[in-house]
Amino acid sequence: MGLEDALARELRAWGASIVGFADLPSGARLGGFDKAISIAVRLSDWIIDSIAKGPTPLYYAHYNAVNTLLDQLALRATGILQAEGYGALPIPASMREDELGLRGAYSHKMAATLAGLGWIGKSALLVTYEFGPRVRLATVLTDAPLKGGRPVEESECGDCESCVKACPANAIRGALWRAGKPREELLDAHKCEAWIRANSPFGRLCGICISVCPVGRGVRRGPNGATRAPGPGEA
């Protein structure tokens, strides 16, 4: 069994919903690491369905619990990689890129698209093929010689505008993502942040654009019908 399969099997056994591997281009590297493991944990459909009009205390608790699990999964992957003699850098699930001082140099969503887990939606969320945006992410950077998946480089949102219409802040511009497109062209983050500050008593959370996305509501493929070949460890 290859290292990819061993990692994917172990992480899935401990609660990961999707595990993928990415070859990092030079602009996405950090600490000299040129590979990444992208780990997604699926959110509760019931809780996400319940926030179609705004955040709830249950969503806040769930969000924190899933982040804790993701951090544990990243630590387990780090332990496996280091036991094999490789370097590993677990990136916490719970912190934002700017809080880590990594903005522009690294993001969980970028690693996930490079690993082939999904595309960036009009909402600027990662939209996975399997669970839409109803996931949270962690990443482990490493120098282990992992075989990367096939990167996703184009949006599969098509004509869908569910998140654009549902956003109470009018923050989602409606543009289609392609690899390298700045987040600002998709989302007015200041409008989003301002709405959340004014309207959410539950941390820095909203979740409406997660809840309304049709890809997370039983549609297992993009609105354009795109499919992909399974990556390493996903068969």
Ligand code: SF4
């Ligand atoms: S989190 Fe809420 S306010 Fe921000 S873009 Fe999504 S729906 Fe709009």
Ligand code: SF4
């Ligand atoms: S709601 Fe529609 S437009 Fe928005 S991210 Fe999901 S598929 Fe894309």
